[in-house]
Amino acid sequence: MVPTSENGPPPPVYREIAEELREQIRSGRFADGDRLPGENVLMERHGVARATARQALSVLINEGLAVAVRGSGVYVRLFRPVRRHGARRLSRELWGNGRAIWQTDSDDRGYEVDSLRVEEAAARDHVARTLELAEGDPVLVRSRRYLVDGRPVQTAVSHLPLAVVGAEPRFRGHDTGPGGIYARLAERGLAPARFTEEIRVRMPTPEETGALALAPGTPVLEVARTALTAEHRPVEFNAITMDGSAYVLQYDFEA
């Protein structure tokens, strides 16, 4: 399609083998959980050295399409991405009825929250600007990690102006009550009416690689979400970091 892809040297053999396997995964010839041809098979089939066969399989592992199981082989990865449905998951119908936003994301699969930490901090820079606070104004910061099928998939750091959460203890607890913090905001007359999500992608920091147990070469998605009341008052800023291989983000909108 683009000229640059038509010129230049041909791709190395390991790339070609990886591409062939990738196509077989995409087409469904190999399904989730299937064992891919091993190094010996690839060596014989393509007449290549072991290092080349191994490199081809590494490409798929690094892309998150396959996982190596020690002493057994390389398998098409079992994890089904979480479909995160932008607008539907944040509809008032959901949290207004006491359900957790996450119930729409993890489908039939369970999810867990761990590593919750709640603390007060001073708003700085982007957080202060987004929440329309002065530098140093106090915010409540809720940090936590989400796991699906036991696999860490995202971390989220919510910032709420202290003036908004007041002394209500459930903003500070592990269990924020039915419908979560948006239902609690609604009870205080500060129901979110609009959301803005900004999406960026980049390679992870070493800390993120650890927290999300990322495979080598896995990018992260940053979702920066701001919740606003009907009067356009920002009541929450949430900095979400997702394992890029674990998510499909979906947004539906009108023309």
Add this chain to the structure above:
Amino acid sequence: MVPTSENGPPPPVYREIAEELREQIRSGRFADGDRLPGENVLMERHGVARATARQALSVLINEGLAVAVRGSGVYVRLFRPVRRHGARRLSRELWGNGRAIWQTDSDDRGYEVDSLRVEEAAARDHVARTLELAEGDPVLVRSRRYLVDGRPVQTAVSHLPLAVVGAEPRFRGHDTGPGGIYARLAERGLAPARFTEEIRVRMPTPEETGALALAPGTPVLEVARTALTAEHRPVEFNAITMDGSAYVLQYDFEA
């Protein structure tokens, strides 16, 4: 925040130096176009070997935060990400008035389209399913590349059922006329009323690295967009691949 980030060995020195520079870029101490401290300065300041200083700068270059200019130094990168505003850019007000969707994305900057290729093809797999066609039904495929400030930022491959575009020549041209293909669809009584966008992120294929001139370690965003009429008839499927370092995607929606 997460236990795994608190245990384990401390990060290597080059990572620490990179993190310090990264913070100085994020905080605005170094702005777009500023020259970063060179290898000699980093060696002296941190008491490290040249290889370590070079590695620290490489981290920032690989993250797309800096570019090396041969014989001169390493500079905070000049490219300002394109802010792509999901709903606003596809509003009927825009294309209904004869404007190009891209005019909302590139702000005051110009954009160019190159490498346009238009051809008929048989719909297969995901394209056939999404457009509710039988396998092998004919589609018009429009492939092209977009550049902002002379830099390639995305490729897009639109698929339109041949039954939808008919013999109208402007679907096949470089210039699709005022308001582009959505305005042409509207003239045929098939105006898009709803859009669905699915976002995935992954590392690029070698072809994508070439077509988008990606720096090493730059992930790509895949946006798969389906346009539907008010009667829920799918009229276009667009497979968009973006330089992940060149974009901020924004979506606004109601609670």
